[in-house]
Amino acid sequence: MARDIRVKICGLTAAADVSAAVEAGAAYVGFVFFEKSPRNVGLMQARALALGVPPGVAKVALTVDADNATLDALTDQVPLDFLQLHGEESPARVSQIKARYGLPVIKAIGIAEAADLAQIDAYSGVADQLLIDAKPPPGATRPGGNALAFDWGLIAERDWALPWLLAGGLNPDNVALAVARTGARQLDVSSGVEAAPGIKDAGLIRAFIRNAQGA
Numbered sequence: 001m002a003r004d005i006r007v008k009i010c011g012l013t014a015a016a017d018v019s020a021a022v023e024a025g026a027a028y029v030g031f032v033f034f035e036k037s038p039r040n041v042g043l044m045q046a047r048a049l050a051l052g053v054p055p056g057v058a059k060v061a062l063t064v065d066a067d068n069a070t071l072d073a074l075t076d077q078v079p080l081d082f083l084q085l086h087g088e089e090s091p092a093r094v095s096q097i098k099a100r101y102g103l104p105v106i107k108a109i110g111i112a113e114a115a116d117l118a119q120i121d122a123y124s125g126v127a128d129q130l131l132i133d134a135k136p137p138p139g140a141t142r143p144g145g146n147a148l149a150f151d152w153g154l155i156a157e158r159d160w161a162l163p164w165l166l167a168g169g170l171n172p173d174n175v176a177l178a179v180a181r182t183g184a185r186q187l188d189v190s191s192g193v194e195a196a197p198g199i200k201d202a203g204l205i206r207a208f209i210r211n212a213q214g215a
C-alpha cells in the first residue's frame with residue numbers, strides 16, 4: 001500500500017526540474033541561496049522558478065546564516081511559503097526571522113552523534129518544522145547537500161512535537177529503508193536525485209518519490 005510521505009526536492013535551478021518534481025508528486029520544492037553551493041540560484045532566477053510552482057506545492061528558500069538585508073531582498077522578490085535556515089542560526093535568531101518575515105521556518109539540525117539530538121529540543125519552541133540532516137564532514141564547504149547520511153538508528157523510535165523532515169544522503173536506493181528505520185513522514189533530498197552536483201535528473205526524482213511512497 002502506498003505510504004503518505006511528503007517529499008521535498010531541494011536545489012532546483014531549472015524550470016524543467018521544477019516541473020519534474022511537481023509532476024512526480026513533490027510536496028515542497030527548494031531553492032538554495034548559498035553562493036558556495038553548485039545549486040545556488042540568483043533572485044531573479046528563483047523568482048521565475050517560484051512563479052511556475054502550482055498552488056499546493058510549497059516553495060522553500062534555503063539560506064545559511066543570512067543577514068536581514070539578504071532576507072529582505074529574498075522575501076521581497078521571491079514568492080515563498082517557507083524559509084529553511086541551514087546555518088548556525090540560534091533559537092533567538094530563528095524567532096527574530098519568523099517575526100520579521102511572517103513565514104514559517106524549517107530549521108536544519110546536523111546530527112553525527114547522540115549528543116547532537118539535544119539541538120532538536122533547543123529549537124522545538126521556535127521553529128515550525130525541523131530538518132534532521134547529517135552534520136557536514138570536517139572541511140566541507142557547505143553545511144548540507146553533501147550526499148552524506150547519518151546513523152538513522154540515532155533517531156529510530158523517536159518522535160517530536162513538531163513536524164520534521166529526514167535529510168542527508170537519501171537516494172532512490174536507500175529511501176525505503178530510511179523510512180522504515182526512522183519512521184519519517186517527510187523527506188528532503190538534493191544530491192541523491194542528481195546526475196552531477198547541481199544537475200537534477202528527472203528519472204531519479206520520479207524514482208525517489210515512487211520508492212519513498214512505496215508505490
Ligand SMILES: O=C(O)c1ccccc1N[C@@H]1O[C@H](COP(=O)(O)O)[C@@H](O)[C@H]1O
Pocket residue numbers: 010011030032034037038039062064086131133142143144145146147148167168169170188189190191192
Ligand atoms: O544543497 C546544497 O548545496 C546545500 C547547501 C547549503 C546548505 C544545505 C544544502 N542542501 C541541503 O542539505 C540537505 C541534504 O542534502 P543531500 O540530499 O544530502 O544532498 C538537504 O536539505 C538539502 O536541501
